[in-house]
Amino acid sequence: MQPIEPAQSLMKVTTDRIxxxxxxxxxxxxxxxxxxxxxxxxxISRSPVREALAMLQQEGLVExxxxxxxxxxxxxxxxxxxxxxxxxxLEAACLEMAIERNNKTLVxxxxxxxxxxxxxxxQNDPVGYTQADMLFHNAIVTCSxxxxxxxxxxxxxxxxxxxxxxxxxxxxxxxxxxxxEHAALIELCQNEDIExxxxxxxxxxxxxxxxxxxxxxxxxxxxxxxA
Amino acid sequence: MQPIEPAQSLMKVTTDRIxxxxxxxxxxxxxxxxxxxxxxxxxISRSPVREALAMLQQEGLVExxxxxxxxxxxxxxxxxxxxxxxxxxLEAACLEMAIERNNKTLVxxxxxxxxxxxxxxxQNDPVGYTQADMLFHNAIVTCSxxxxxxxxxxxxxxxxxxxxxxxxxxxxxxxxxxxxEHAALIELCQNEDIExxxxxxxxxxxxxxxxxxxxxxxxxxxxxxxA
Numbered sequence: 001m002q003p004i005e006p007a008q009s010l011m012k013v014t015t016d017r018i019x020x021x022x023x024x025x026x027x028x029x030x031x032x033x034x035x036x037x038x039x040x041x042x043x044i045s046r047s048p049v050r051e052a053l054a055m056l057q058q059e060g061l062v063e064x065x066x067x068x069x070x071x072x073x074x075x076x077x078x079x080x081x082x083x084x085x086x087x088x089x090l091e092a093a094c095l096e097m098a099i100e101r102n103n104k105t106l107v108x109x110x111x112x113x114x115x116x117x118x119x120x121x122x123q124n125d126p127v128g129y130t131q132a133d134m135l136f137h138n139a140i141v142t143c144s145x146x147x148x149x150x151x152x153x154x155x156x157x158x159x160x161x162x163x164x165x166x167x168x169x170x171x172x173x174x175x176x177x178x179x180x181e182h183a184a185l186i187e188l189c190q191n192e193d194i195e196x197x198x199x200x201x202x203x204x205x206x207x208x209x210x211x212x213x214x215x216x217x218x219x220x221x222x223x224x225x226x227a
Numbered sequence: 228m229q230p231i232e233p234a235q236s237l238m239k240v241t242t243d244r245i246x247x248x249x250x251x252x253x254x255x256x257x258x259x260x261x262x263x264x265x266x267x268x269x270x271i272s273r274s275p276v277r278e279a280l281a282m283l284q285q286e287g288l289v290e291x292x293x294x295x296x297x298x299x300x301x302x303x304x305x306x307x308x309x310x311x312x313x314x315x316x317l318e319a320a321c322l323e324m325a326i327e328r329n330n331k332t333l334v335x336x337x338x339x340x341x342x343x344x345x346x347x348x349x350q351n352d353p354v355g356y357t358q359a360d361m362l363f364h365n366a367i368v369t370c371s372x373x374x375x376x377x378x379x380x381x382x383x384x385x386x387x388x389x390x391x392x393x394x395x396x397x398x399x400x401x402x403x404x405x406x407x408e409h410a411a412l413i414e415l416c417q418n419e420d421i422e423x424x425x426x427x428x429x430x431x432x433x434x435x436x437x438x439x440x441x442x443x444x445x446x447x448x449x450x451x452x453x454a
Contacts (some may be wrong), residue, residue, distance in 0.1 A: 009281040011238075051278055054236040060378060079374065086375040089320040097312070147306065148313040148386075151287060152379055159375075 014042060014052040019158055022061050022072055024127065025165040030074040033062065059155045061162065073159060080212050083160050088205040090153060091137065092198040094144035099194050102143040109139035110186045117182065121175065126168055134161065136182060140201075160208065167211050174211065178204070237271065241279040244269060246385055249288050249299055251354065252392040260289065260297040286382045288389065300386060307439050310387050315432040317380060318364065319425040321371035326421050329370040336366035337413045344409065348402065353395055361388065363409060367428075387435065394438050401438065405431070 018038065021027045033053065039046045053070050056062040060079075063071050075083070098106045113136030120128035134157075141153045181204045188197040245265065248254045260280065266273045280297050283289040287306075290298050302310070325333045340363030347355035361384075368380045408431045415424040 009278065011278050012281055012285075051236065051238050054239055055282075058239075058378065060375065082373045082375040085320075085324070085373055086379075089316065089376075093312075093316040146309045146312055148287065148309040148383070149316075151285065152313075152383060156375070156379060 010044065010048045011051045011055070014044065014048045015055045017042060018049075018052055019056060019059070019061060022056075023158055023161045023165060024130070025162070025168070027072050029072050029162065029166050031072050033070040033072065035070070060159045073162075075159065075163065075212075077209075077213055077216055079159075080163065080209050083156075083163075084205050084209040087157055087160055088202040090149055090156065091140055091201045091205070094141045094146065094149060095189070095197045095201055096194050097146060098140055098143035099189055099192055099197065101145055103189065103192060106139060106143040107186060107189050109143065110136060110182075110189060113139055114179075114182050114186060117179065121179070130161070130165060133164075160205075163212055164208055167208070167215060174207070177207070181207075237275045238278045238282070241269060241271065241275045242282045245276075245279055245283060246286070246288060249283075250385055250388045250392060251357065252389070252395070254299050256299050256389065256393050257301040258299050260299065262297075287386045300389075302386065302390065302439075304436075304440055304443055306386075307390065307436050310383075310390075311432050311436040314384055314387055315429040317376055317383065318367055318428045318432070321368045321373065321376060322416070322424045322428055323421050324373060325367055325370035326416055326419055326424065328372055330416065330419060333366060333370040334413060334416050336370065337363060337409075337416060340366055341406075341409050341413060344406065348406070357388070357392060360391075387432075390439055391435055394435070394442060401434070404434070408434075 018027070018033075027033065035046050035049050035053070039049045042049070053062050053064070057064055057070075060083075061073055063073050065071065113132055116132035116135060117129055120126075120132055137157070138153070141150050144150075181200065185197060185200050185204070188200060245254070245260075254260065262273045262276050262280070265276045269276070280289050280291070284291055284297075287310075288300055290300050292298065340359055343359035343362065344356055347353075347359055364384070365380070368377050371377075408427065412424060412427050412431070415427060
């Protein structure tokens with residue numbers, strides 16, 4: 001028999017639950033977060049909800065406005081650029097280590113993530129696509145073998161994954177681009193082309209930031225028209 | 228009048244307090260952490276202490292052994308290597324951004340940190356030296372302008388700073404090496420030599436890991452002798 005895992009901290013479970021709801025778009029960007037409302041939905045007391053919101057504020061997923069309340073973040077373009085730099089620095093470094101140390105497993109796991117993304121696209125399943133995309137990028141981090149980066153990575157990409165969900169309608173048009181980039185990355189890993197793989201991962205991450213910039217520009221143009 | 232800052236979450240204050248005690252060596256590597264003991268010293272209830280220990284476990288500073296208790300971490304050499312890679316990846320990337328975007332401020336802040344380290348050495352003040360060293364490396368991250376990396380950096384280098392304190396007796400002999408590396412880094416930044424600066428920061432971080440490896444080897448040799 002496997003030993004039963006000791007209970008996780010309620011604060012951690014609550015944090016993970018709210019983080020996932022933000023990433024999946026269940027709690028949209030900019031929406032107000034009520035401590036009591038979340039406590040009711042999660043059927044727990046307010047205290048772990050309060051601590052979870054403090055944690056998520058640290059991760060950049062929640063913004064607290066004193067005397068007004070807590071909100072899901074809405075990044076300005078500079079925050080999105082900072083997040084893109086941060087993510088591509090980590091993923092490029094992990095790609096290099098993974099190709100050098102663990103290339104066979106890396107290629108196999110990237111191919112498996114790619115297969116799941118293709119299935120999700122075929123079934124028009126956006127939640128499945130997001131999960132498969134996370135699997136693909138997690139494989140890069142896990143195969144690097146660096147446990148310290150693996151520990152912080154999920155808290156780093158949260159805001160970017162939430163942005164990705166937010167942009168899903170815009171991104172649908174770009175899905176085939178994204179899929180060919182994933183395929184090209186697998187080929188570069190197979191050829192152990194470290195510099196090419198690092199360059200591509202950066203371009204891949206910054207395509208999302210470019211889409212966000214376009215969506216902000218479009219909103220501003222719309223606002224200027226109606227002003 | 229300046230507005231009064233809203234009260235920080237008690238959990239966050241508690242986490243910061245315990246993290247600093249570990250980094251400063253007040254709570255040595257491997258020592259047992261009693262929830263009640265910490266609650267008594269900090270004059271708070273056990274609940275925020277419990278949540279703080281859960282946070283610090285996420286950061287890698289605390290290890291929880293089910294049914295035994297919580298301990299300050301004692302990294303094996305692989306964990307130390309992972310931490311060194313993680314830290315030098317972030318600092319090298321930040322150096323590049325800081326030199327490109329903000330070089331004058333960077334050089335001025337590095338010089339100011341260097342001055343404080345020299346004063347601490349002159350006064351034989353190890354705590355002051357640790358604080359000045361953190362200031363020096365924080366300047367690299369802050370001057371990069373990347374707010375996302377700035378947010379996670381203190382939680383990333385905690386375990387390495389704790390290692391540094393732990394090795395302080397060994398490191399005293401290496402202090403002049405370390406000081407000349409700091410001086411050389413300032414010169415490379417002044418010359419905007421990005422590749423040189425990135426290479427040196429990696430060597431500087433990995434010198435610490437090398438010292439830790441030597442101290443583990445020495446302990447093992449001692450244990451083999453007495454066995």
